[in-house]
Amino acid sequence: MTQATSWLAIPADSDFSFQNLPYGIFSTAASEEKRVGVAIGTWIIDLAEAARLGLFHDWEARYAEAKLVFRQITLNAFIALGAAAHQALRQRLRQLLTEPEAGLRAGAEEVLVEQAAATLHLPVQIGDYTDFYSSQEHATNVGKLFRPDNPLLPNWKYLPVAYHGRASSIVVSGTPIRRPWGQVLSGEATVPVFEPTQALDFELELGFIIGKESRLGVPVPAAEAENYIFGLVLFNDWSARDIQRWEYQPLGPFLSKNFASSISPWVVPLAALEPFRVPGPVQDPAPLPYLQTTGALNFDLQLTVEIITSQSTPAVVTRTNARYLYWNIRQQVAHHTVTGCNLRVGDLLATGTISGGEGPDAHGCLLELTEGGRKPLQLPTGAARTYLLDGDEVVMRGWARTENSRVGFGEVRGKIVPSAYENP
Template identity: 60%
Template structure:
């Protein structure tokens, strides 16, 4: 596809992508937009110009400060909007209304695209689960249930923040090495976790599980997700009920929701599952996504180092399996709910998706481009995650999610 709009060849936001987000322009009003190259298409303005028909309906829909109501209209509508925008962008020359509909991304502020009602975090990378297990249970790294079900826990939706939001170092109880009495302290082992998350696109009914063959009908799109983690707080508190204050102080997401349909060209089969899952979790076909993932760390000196390169194709449990298992007991989901994958680590040390693994629990400090080293994050450090999928000339990316640690 060609367009009259100048777009960088390496942009995440190509004509094949057209992700949805919420931006605030110079007028101070939040509204819906679609990213294209270095610009945003103002969907409320596009509605005013009759691009989608039913001007009043679409204007009201796109002037909402979150995308939940738009997403709830269903995939047929969001697909229609994307196709209409592709047609508009593929015209032989710039339409007369181009200046009224486009705004440069550098002139806007991005906001959370959703009201997140509920958030669940999974633990779906066998490499990550095995690495963590080896550190703490060398003789039994994978617990007996791990290969049978997508392990997960319910997180805190209220502390999910958008790209660029500063992350305050959390305080909590920590058990010093060799002590039997905990102390109250700021975390000294602050970490990131490289994840993706999918957005629920339609409500399900309480008491009715979502069958595996219908699971992707409920997935609207994906975002990048950083599950910030305080390892020392987590270590003391997680037995017997799992993560709590070591996790719920902040999670960061990228501002643009990439529609699931935009990722269709990049679908691949996941790892072989052994033993075979129970019947309700069995799938066929390409359920994973060949999505290149990258993490960089910028120190207060300004030096930035890529410290991890991984891929979403490594996930052992697919999105469909995660969602089906989540609802198999009758738990319902709602539009805007967020389901994160868990840390996505690959098979090699440079693909490990957390500092816990990269520095192996603090035993192997990683070297950065300015000569400094890290085992965990220091104040002033900025973590940035990026993701893109590419097949030939077709590129679909997520932009980035970043956060800077402050005291």
């Protein structure tokens, strides 16, 4: 089906097309109750209200645990219903949007909410968060800053490198980001100082929301991995590079990453991205057997980053594509669980910074764009940035498009504000 088959007018350039139907949590001034909605064009379908009107009666009858699932403050209960329930609801939503007599049009005044009048909230309760390092271009560019002759470490092409991050500080798009303090070792100094970071960076990533629990002690085979994915979000893993330089040896990032990460409010179902699958890069050497995959397992998703300074209009600084990721989501899930580590509904697996493509702006963070802070980034507006200043706002967008369809994530944005911390 295409957008033209829907009775609801949907702008042709909307991220939230008939082919998309992403899920989120919203509230309004008229009703502060958080509830589940689906974005469509400039509207939100209030699924709680639609259920009250009986529009999902047959669907609720098929799934015993579906009663009141749309009145939850996160998507977790809905996600836990399973893939069959998700697919059945998706089919019902398509029917409601294409058949005027199916009931949604008659109840539009009660069920359709203008996005501009809604407040969007964190879509899932995230139990655990793992950040991968899946872009070869990013890993190579960063490695060159420290090891010009051998940028990739010996393990990089044999396994999807990752670390466990902090789930409690993941925030929804629009949440201000406070500049963190930490220990910094500057220049030729031999003793660190405690101060606000002067190297605050963004990291352009995708996040995968886990939609099915796995059993403790039982690895998930790569061939079955996508059965455990509910949908995708845009993800900004904010980083304090100067704090990171001092703390990361030998165990990796800690305070330089745990102060905040931002996600987009709409979760795009994996099913919506099927038309945009593409093969990933050739993997050489061949991965070990448990990591071997075949087919089109990457996604042709255009990704951009804008910086808005307090004195300027938005300036696009990054243009890249998710198709360049070296390690795909099946490999990430297989590697994550190969020890028997179990996944839970609502867990988040992030790709790591996404870089790759043609041109000087095909980098997913300022660390790359400024060559480690040595080459300030000149913005089209005349301003320059090495790293982010207070008052700067970062806006990430992502979308996929064919001649007849568009599926997008909307945006994830965050504005840097001064730290509330006072040095004792």
